[in-house]
Amino acid sequence: xxxxxxxxxxxxxxxxxxxxxxxxxxxxxxxxxxxxxxxxxxxxxxxxxxxxxxxxxxxxxxxxxxxxxxxxxxxxxxxxxxxxxxxxxxxxxxxxxxxxxxxxxxxxxxxxxxxxxxxxxxxxxxxxxxxxxxxxxxxxxxxxxxxxxxxxxxxxxxxxxxxxxxxxxxxxxxxxxxxxxxxxxxxxxxxxxxxxxxxxxxxxxxxxxxxxxxxxxxxxxxxxxxxxxxxxxxxxxxxxxxxxxxxxxxxxxxxxxxxxxxxxxxxxxx
Amino acid sequence: xxxxxxxxxxxxxxxxxxxxxxxxxxxxxxxxxxxxxxxxxxxxxxxxxxxxxxxxxxxxxxxxxxxxxxxxxxxxxxxxxxxxxxxxxxxxxxxxxxxxxxxxxxxxxxxxxxxxxxxxxxxxxxxxxxxxxxxxxxxxxxxxxxxxxxxxxxxxxxxxxxxxxxxxxxxxxxxxxxxxxxxxxxxxxxxxxxxxxxxxxxxxxxxxxxxxxxxxxxxxxxxxxxxxxxxxxxxxxxxxxxxxxxxxxxxxxxxxxxxxxxxxxxxxxxxxxxxxxxxxxxxxxxxxxxxxxxxxxxxxxxxxxxxxxxxxxxxxxxxxxxxxxxxxxxxxxxxxxxxxxxxxxxxxxxxxxxxxxxxxxxxxxxxxxxxxxxxxxxx
Ligand SMILES: Cc1cc2nc3c(=O)[nH]c(=O)nc-3n(C[C@H](O)[C@H](O)[C@H](O)COP(=O)(O)OP(=O)(O)OC[C@H]3O[C@@H](n4cnc5c(N)ncnc54)[C@H](O)[C@@H]3O)c2cc1C
Numbered sequence: 001x002x003x004x005x006x007x008x009x010x011x012x013x014x015x016x017x018x019x020x021x022x023x024x025x026x027x028x029x030x031x032x033x034x035x036x037x038x039x040x041x042x043x044x045x046x047x048x049x050x051x052x053x054x055x056x057x058x059x060x061x062x063x064x065x066x067x068x069x070x071x072x073x074x075x076x077x078x079x080x081x082x083x084x085x086x087x088x089x090x091x092x093x094x095x096x097x098x099x100x101x102x103x104x105x106x107x108x109x110x111x112x113x114x115x116x117x118x119x120x121x122x123x124x125x126x127x128x129x130x131x132x133x134x135x136x137x138x139x140x141x142x143x144x145x146x147x148x149x150x151x152x153x154x155x156x157x158x159x160x161x162x163x164x165x166x167x168x169x170x171x172x173x174x175x176x177x178x179x180x181x182x183x184x185x186x187x188x189x190x191x192x193x194x195x196x197x198x199x200x201x202x203x204x205x206x207x208x209x210x211x212x213x214x215x216x217x218x219x220x221x222x223x224x225x226x227x228x229x230x231x232x233x234x235x236x237x238x239x240x241x242x243x244x245x246x247x248x249x250x251x252x253x254x255x256x257x258x259x260x261x262x263x264x265x266x267x268x269x270x
Numbered sequence: 271x272x273x274x275x276x277x278x279x280x281x282x283x284x285x286x287x288x289x290x291x292x293x294x295x296x297x298x299x300x301x302x303x304x305x306x307x308x309x310x311x312x313x314x315x316x317x318x319x320x321x322x323x324x325x326x327x328x329x330x331x332x333x334x335x336x337x338x339x340x341x342x343x344x345x346x347x348x349x350x351x352x353x354x355x356x357x358x359x360x361x362x363x364x365x366x367x368x369x370x371x372x373x374x375x376x377x378x379x380x381x382x383x384x385x386x387x388x389x390x391x392x393x394x395x396x397x398x399x400x401x402x403x404x405x406x407x408x409x410x411x412x413x414x415x416x417x418x419x420x421x422x423x424x425x426x427x428x429x430x431x432x433x434x435x436x437x438x439x440x441x442x443x444x445x446x447x448x449x450x451x452x453x454x455x456x457x458x459x460x461x462x463x464x465x466x467x468x469x470x471x472x473x474x475x476x477x478x479x480x481x482x483x484x485x486x487x488x489x490x491x492x493x494x495x496x497x498x499x500x501x502x503x504x505x506x507x508x509x510x511x512x513x514x515x516x517x518x519x520x521x522x523x524x525x526x527x528x529x530x531x532x533x534x535x536x537x538x539x540x541x542x543x544x545x546x547x548x549x550x551x552x553x554x555x556x557x558x559x560x561x562x563x564x565x566x567x568x569x570x571x572x573x574x575x576x577x578x579x580x581x582x583x584x585x586x587x588x589x590x591x592x593x594x595x596x597x598x599x600x601x602x603x604x605x606x607x608x609x610x611x612x613x614x615x616x617x618x619x620x621x622x623x624x625x626x627x628x629x630x631x632x633x634x635x636x637x638x639x640x641x642x643x644x645x646x647x648x649x
Contacts, residue, residue: 080281191285191292194319194332201277 006059006154006176008050008118011106011137012043012078014071015127023236030127039074042122045182048189049152050120051082057154060084062113066094066105075209079200080192087113091214096226099128103136105224108217110141117176118159123148123183131181138179145179146172149186275341282323282338286345289318294350301352301476302621307432308476311353312360316387321361325369330382336511337573340518344569347522348529351625352476354522355632358515359428360384363633364391364437366508367453371496380435380455389434393512394424394482395505402638404439404505405448409484411440418442418454418494420487423466426632430480431465434458438484439505442498451501455493462487473624510583511576512633513590517569520590520597520629524562527597527604527622531555534608534617551607558600565592587634587642594629594636601626 016035024031039047053059063078065071066089075086089109097105110116119141121134131147138145150169151162159178162171192200199205214221222228248263250256264270275283293311301308315321323339325331332338339361347354368380384391400406409422420440427436436456443450456463466481495504532555535546546552569592572585601623605612612619630636 076277077281191288191318192281193317194282194285194323194334194338195327196319197281197285198278198333201281 006053006057006117007062007115008053008059008120009062009064009110009113009116010043010047010050010078010083011119011121011133012047012063012065012074013040013122013125014038014065014067014074015040015125029233029236037070037073039077040122040125040127042124042126042181042183043074044122044189045184045186046120046122046180047078047081047083048187049149049180049182050118051190052187053118053154054082054084059117062087062116064106064109064113065089066097066102066109068095069211072206072209076200076205077192079205079208080196081190082192082196085210086208087210087212089212089217091221093214093221093225096229097224098229098231099130099132100136100231101224101229103133103140104228105217105219106133106137107140108219109212110137112212112217117157117178119143119177119179121179121181123181134179134181141177141179143177143179144174145181146174147181149180149182152180152186278334279338279341282334283341283345285318286320286342289315289320290346290349294346294353298350298476299615299618299621301350303475303615305470305475305478307356307478308353309432312356312390313387315353315357316385321357321365321387322381322385324361325365325381325385329369329377330385331369335573335577336514337570337577340514340569340573343515343518344522344525347519348526350476351519351523351622351629352474354519355474355516355628356390356429356477358512358519359393360391362512362515363393363508364429364433364435366511367437367495367504368455370507371453371500371504372455373492375492376455376495384435390429390432391435391437392427392429392433392482393508394427394430394436394438396424396426397422398425402635404451404502407439407441407451408444409438409440410444411442411452411454411489413442413491416491418489418491420454420456420462420484420489422484424482424484425466426469426479427482428477428479428632430482431468431478436463436482437495437508439501440484442501446499448502449499451505452498453495453501453504454489455495456484456487456489460487460489471628473621473626473628475624509633510586513586513639514569514572514576514582516629516633517565517572517586517589517593520594520626521562521565521569523597523622523626523629524558524565524593524600527601527619527626528555528558528562530617530619531600531604531607534611545607554603554607558596558603561596561599565589565596568592584643584646587639590633591636591639591643594626597626597629598623 014037017038022031050061054061061083062085063083064087124131146161148163150164153160157176159174248256248260319332320342322331323334324336327333343354343358383389411418411420438454438456439451441450442452462485464483466483468480538545569589572582572589575582575585604619605623611617
């Protein structure tokens with residue numbers, strides 16, 4: 001038995017598309033202008049998992065993003081893929097928020113949404129790669145979290161979630177609500193249907209996007225934005241990794257294995 | 271005048287590209303070699319709403335237009351020209367006459383199965399003695415009470431061996447020649463429908479093309495589209511739209527081969543420098559780039575003409591001519607630029623060159639396009 005009216009909130013972020021980004025050498029912050037933007041890949045897996053639960057259990061899926069007005073694009077994409085409701089959290093005072101401030105803003109928005117059973121987040125965002133927002137959000141909301149989800153089953157109000165580390169596999173049973181973070185190993189995100197695209201990118205789709213500002217949320221604006229962020233970028237620079245390849249030669253496998261072992265021990269690697 | 275795509279069109283392109291990379295790129299060389307058609311990929315194309323792009327959601331379509339459809343065919347043809355034509359035949363040639371001229375009942379019954387990807391549709395005009403000159407059609411449909419008895423042989427039917435539904439042009443009155451032709455919807459399930467010879471082709475080898483034989487097939491009278499005598503008009507109007515699909519196929523082939531050649535010229539070094547540093551090759555690429563863009567603008571213009579309710583017979587003929595010639599010219603040049611590698615299967619361009627050739631032939635040879643265009647000039 002699956003409980004009806006399960007509600008899933010998916011947190012998604014719009015990120016610059018490419019690895020060829022540029023860094024502002026003065027502030028050490030990435031220059032976002034001019035870069036094509038996409039839905040953060042891990043977040044797409046989170047959305048896919050929510051939509052899978054929608055297909056299976058008729059869950060309601062709400063996609064939530066904090067960002068500039070341009071971030072409406074990822075909400076439209078989420079709608080095209082099948083999200084029922086989409087919310088943009090946008091306020092000038094939120095600009096420059098670090099992961100903790102972002103988590104605080106998302107938490108306030110989720111409080112405003114009210115009832116929910118599950119929050120799905122991408123494991124990390126392609127631009128910052130901190131992997132912190134999801135876990136911080138769970139802490140702020142005071143709900144259990146499983147990161148790096150590999151398998152998910154729901155029976156009644158209980159979630160069975162499996163995660164793997166390098167050497168071990170853990171299976172947890174938790175009561176909802178829960179927060180789960182996922183990456184691309186969990187599923188293969190769907191391509192939206194063309195009908196979904198035509199509806200989401202229509203005027204009606206645009207109108208479906210709810211926009212909430214600081215005034216709509218129960219939040220102290222001193223705690224968010226650049227001022228409220230505890231992370232300061234001290235320095236950022238580009239590093240160059242130079243790979244050197246060596247080909248091990250020898251008469252047979254045994255001899256080659258031997259010289260490989262010697263090489264590795266010379267380098268203090270074994 | 272505005273040359274920008276809107277958000278919807280950009281998303282059609284993006285998702286068609288994603289679909290192509292995921293479902294068509296893997297195995298494209300093997301499918302060409304073994305002449306196998308990826309039916310699951312077609313099903314997915316339907317499920318995602320690409321097949322129904324230009325049609326109303328009332329009949330399982332996606333409520334978009336011809337430009338969106340053409341953009342999807344173009345993306346697909348960059349990688350797999352066989353699927354591009356199979357798709358185009360289902361959307362333009364099978365669904366086109368039904369969506370454009372069918373009754374409410376015909377649309378409700380015969381569009382959804384094909385637009386959703388559950389079934390394939392085909393178009394049967396050509397016969398051994400009726401190619402460029404459709405007046406030669408001798409397949410006969412004789413009225414008997416509330417049905418027509420269909421007898422004859424159609425050839426070169428794309429999707430034929432796999433289709434559940436056919437749009438068939440047959441003569442209800444041989445004395446009237448083209449004015450005696452009529453258009454019917456025929457189900458594969460009707461007794462007496464069979465598949466003849468499956469063709470062994472130079473290109474688009476993964477697409478399935480065959481004879482379709484009608485032996486005393488009883489077709490309900492309600493499957494006649496419009497009235498008797500409208501078959502020639504139906505076929506010509508359908509081909510006007512279909513030509514945009516073929517044009518998009520040609521354009522995609524040209525662009526696909528162009529990208530491969532461009533990357534090759536950048537990475538392959540001879541005489542101590544990358545190939546593109548030879549002005550001969552760079553200028554050749556500049557010419558091909560222009561040819562592609564000219565063709566593209568003609569195609570998008572033709573699709574916009576149709577979407578905005580303007581006449582498009584002539585603009586579609588121009589688009590078909592320009593895009594398919596671009597396909598042939600660019601692929602031939604690409605094979606040459608890749609040298610010996612260009613002649614090898616794994617570099618794709620030899621397949622693209624074989625695929626390109628058919629685009630200059632079907633849905634009206636390019637000579638016939640000139641007949642259409644010049645006919646417009648001296649009417
Ligand atoms: C792979 C493949 C798939 C096809 N799929 C379909 C399909 O799904 N459904 C369908 O009905 N048909 C289909 N066809 C048929 C296709 O449309 C015809 O082959 C095409 O229209 C040419 O007809 P033909 O082969 O009889 O050539 P012909 O008409 O015999 O032409 C031979 C040559 O003469 C030229 N020519 C003919 N008339 C003139 C003229 N008046 N002035 C100048 N030149 C002229 C032609 O351009 C051509 O170069 C397919 C064909 C192929 C090869």
